[in-house]
Amino acid sequence: MTDKRILIIDDEADVREIAKVSLEITKHWQVTTAASGDEGLALASSCHPDAILLDVVMPQVDGLATLIKLRENMATCHIPVILLTATIRLATQPAYAAAGAKAILVKPFDPGLLGSQIETALGW
Amino acid sequence: MKILVVDDDDLLVEQLTADLLAQNYVVDTTSDGLLGWEYATATPYDLIVLDINLPGLDGVSLCQRLRQGGYAGAILLLTGRSSSDDKVMGLNAGADDYLVKPYTLVELTARLRALLRRPQLVSSPTLRYGSLELDPNGSLVTVADRPVELSPKEYGLLELFLRHPDRIFSNTLLLERLWSVEDAPGEETIRTHIKRLRRKLKQAGVDDMIENVYGMGYRLRPESVGPDVGPDVSDAAPTPAEPDRAAAAREAAIAAFERFRPTIDQRMAALRDAALALKANHLPTIVQTAAQGAAHKLAGSLGLFGYGAGSHLARRLEDWLEQPDLAQGQTFNGLVDQLDALLRSPPVAASTENNTAIVPLPPAAALGDRIAVVAVDDDPIMLAQLQSLLPRWGVDVLGLQDPRQTLATLEASPPDLLLLDLDMPSLSGLDLCHQLRQIDRWQTLPIVCLTACRDAATLYHLYQAGADDYLPKPMVEPELVSRIFHRVERGRLLQTLAGVDPHSGLANRQKGTIELKLLLALAQRQGEIVTLLVIQITPKNPPGEATPIRSLGQSLTGLLGSGDVLACWGPSEFIVGLWATDRAAAQALLGQTLKLQLMDKLSSSSDALGTLDTTANGTTVNAINIDAITVGTATFPVDGQTLPLLYRQAQRPAARLPLSP
Known part of the structure; x- marks a missing residue:
């Protein structure tokens, strides 16, 4: 069952922690977390996750900048990305879809359902 | 590319095989599920087409077995059943796509090619x-x-x-x-x-x-159960059922709340600062910004800890801070007090299935242009809803309340997709759909019906009338958006495969090449000549709003005989193959005529492209959107025997057809 690796990039510690706990409990996935876009980029190329949950609103390197950098790197360009946002309108700009984000997940998510929702969105 | 077809419908298999062989695929066929499994395990295939009802082993089980056996290529399921359960079952079994019978061969090959094009078909587990x-x-x-x-x-x-x-x-x-x-x-x-x-x-x-x-x-070598193999904890422990694990995750989240209490308190403090400032009737920007950031974060996190209502209140606070109205300060303060009280009460570990949403984004490829949709619905509220929802997804909606104006509207501004309400008083959506499908030009237009009835009879009539898809009312935004993207993308794909250039409505380069090659082969066999005309348009720089290419294409169509070939070669280039016509005859036929006719047609065309003026270098069009038209010629077999050679010959300045009187 531990067949998926997920990377969560979010500057808010509570969201990171709950997402991690939720995916570990419900799906037994291996979850790595990053508190900033830069940290996330480094982890994405070293730990080869199966999917990335990416917060849209972050200080310094925000979600879109992170997404674009993920796409520019050969090692990370194929990893599916789901955007996390509390405000759906922030993520519906065509730029996010153009950069290849797969879906938008509206915060707060239900810790009981997060894993299944990711599976559905990515066709796992 | 190697394809295996497993289907017991002999006629279909025969047609499909002929079609695929013509496209240079290597095809194996069998009519039995078990034999299909044998074939698939013996030889690697890039794509397997499976019927659901098969003797020996049914399609869904075979599909499952193939995936479990590590088959990584594409699988397309053919099904006579259209119930979504079957589709879901098929897709869950590992199929990449399904097609409901009856279908056309064109659609089937289109799907196959789409599947073969996908570089990474299955995201394989490690x-x-x-x-x-x-x-x-x-x-x-x-x-x-x-x-x-x-x-x-x-x-x-x-x-x-x-x-x-x-x-x-x-x-x-x-x-x-x-x-x-x-x-x-x-x-x-x-x-x-x-x-x-x-x-x-x-x-x-x-x-x-x-x-x-x-x-x-x-x-x-079979894996030894030595120290090398780490014990799989998740399998060793008894696995609780899915709902139990969901509940456990929610409880774990609530239990974690106390650890994050300081962060939450800080965010609440920022809101209280704003409330205090508002009591003094003054909200400094720095306080407002801090409070807005705090409200945003609370909105995104409180629901995680079983405070769904808290997220809701925080979102209202965030909205209020977006455009603060100092006179209404007590609204804000009231909301902060409510939130404070809520956070002192215990959290609720409830499923929020109906409140949390994951919204799929359209594939990047669909985003090349904005999508134009014509929506026909007698209900103005529905139209207004569509017009407010869709533009931010890159979809522009032209609303039409009177279905009788549909045809005129489509012709005036051809859309990428038609949304059609089924239940309209003056003209039923089904009749309208049926009428549109009788017209050549609208045969490939994606049509999606909106309907409140979803019974089998309605759906049957709907597909019978030529609709591509339906959306149940009331509409759900994510579903509406993803269906529109899906249909438009598929529509564009089908057009390309059917050989239609989407801008001019003429044969595209691919289909044109085939037709011209056939024309040349025929000419060779019958000892006939063919003259190739390469018509190039220089659009005004920068190009205007309306592209003249559709009008121009239609004008050209009117000038040609039945044995001739006309294709759109590029964004501003046409190719004409004239059967049994030499350069002089082409000149006589088209030189003056082309000029006069084009002039006539262009000036009377709906987008008033203007008039032609002849100069030494070709023909200048006094048009809104065109600077010049040049026509180059080359004749088979004297100027060349092959299409590429003839095309190059026609490009030479000496080959230019004088359009002067």
């Missing part, structure tokens, strides 16, 4: 052997998390062994799987590759992974 991991998605091999450098062939061998842990691979089988017919090496080479792979694995710490089976070949 393969493991002890501490060795092979990630097929990144072609990466690691042992104890350290990467192992392998050549492509060594990687291919390793992946093959890992995917088929019980299977013995003979040299012949390895050759068949990993080498193409052209560069198949001797058996010695295979031994060398295996030797190198073993050495590299040994250096990385995995010894003796591939074993020799005397007289038969190689296989993966």
Whole structure:
């Protein structure tokens, strides 16, 4: 069952922690977390996750900048990305879809359902 | 590309095979499910087409077995049932796409080609052997998390062994799987590759992974249950049922709340600062910004800890702070007090299934242009809703309340998709759909029906009338958006495959090439001549709003005989093949005529493209959007025997047809 690796990039510690706990409990996935876009980029190329949950609103390197950098790197360009946002309108700009984000997940998510929702969105 | 067709409908198999062979695919066919399994395990296929109802082994089970057996190519299911349960079952079993019978051959081949084009068909799970991991998605091999450098062939061998842990691979089988017919090496080479792979694995710490089976070949050594294999904790522990685990996750989140209490308190403090400032009737920007950030974060996090209502209140606070109205300060303060009180009460570990949403984004390819949709619905509220929802997804909606104006509207501004309400008083959506499908031009337009009834009879009539898809009312935004994207993308794909250039409505370059080659082959056989005209348009720089290419294409169509070929070659280029016509005849036929006719047609065209003026260098169009038209000619067989040669000949300045009187 531990067949998926997920990377969560979010500057808010509570969201990171709950997402991690939720995916570990419900799906037994291996979850790595990053508190900033830069940290996330480094982890994405070293730990080869199966999917990335990416917060849209972050200080310094925000979600879109992170997404674009993920796409520019050969090692990370194929990893599916789901955007996390509390405000759906922030993520519906065509730029996010153009950069290849797969879906938008509206915060707060239900810790009981997060894993299944990711599976559905990515066709796992 | 190798394709296996498993279907017991002989007629369909025969047609499909002929069609696929004509497209240079290698095709195997069988009518039995079990035989299908035999075929698929014996030879690697790029794509397998499966009927659901099969003797021997049904399509869904076969699909499941193929996926479990590590088949990574594409699978298309053919089904006579249109219930969504069957589709879901098929897709869950690992099919990439399904097609409901009856379908047209064109649609089937279109789907097949779309599937074959996808580079990564299945996101394959990581393969493991002890501490060795092979990630097929990144072609990466690691042992104890350290990467192992392998050549492509060594990687291919390793992946093959890992995917088929019980299977013995003979040299012949390895050759068949990993080498193409052209560069198949001797058996010695295979031994060398295996030797190198073993050495590299040994250096990385995995010894003796591939074993020799005397007289038969190689296989993966069965994994020992030694210390190398880490105990799988999740499998060892009794696995609680899905709902239990969901509940456990919610409870764990609530239990974590106390740890994050300080963060939440800080955010609440920022809101209280704003409330205090508002009591003094003054909200400094710095306080407002801090409070807005805090409200945003609370909105995104409180629901995680069982405070769904808290997230809701925080979102209202965030909205209020977006445009603060100091006179209404008590509204804000009231909301902060409510939130404060809520956070002192215990959290609720309830499912929020109906409140949390994951919204799929359209594939990047669909975003090239904005999508134009015409929506026909007698209900103005519905139209207004569509017009407010869709533009931010890149979809522009032209609303139409009177269905009788549909045809005129479509002609005036051809959309990418038509949304059609089924239940309208003056003209039923079904009749309208049926009428549109009788008209050549609208046969390929994607039509999606909106309907409150979803019974089988309604759906049957709907597809019968030519609709592509339906959306149940009331509409749900994510579903509406993803259906529109899906249909438009498929519509564009089908047009390309059907050989239609979407801008001009003429044959596209692909289809034009085929038709011109046929024309030349026919001319050769019958000793006839063909004159090729290359018509190039220089659009005004910068080009205007309306593209003249559709009007121009239609004008040209009117000038040609039935044996002639006309195709759109590029964004501003047409090619005409004139049967039994030499250059002089082409000149006589089209020189003056082309000018006069084009002038006539262009000036009377709906987008008033203007008039033509002849100069020494060609013809200038006094038009809104066109600067010049040039016509080059080349005649088969005197100027060349092949299409590329004739095309090049026609490009020379000397080949230019004088359009002067």
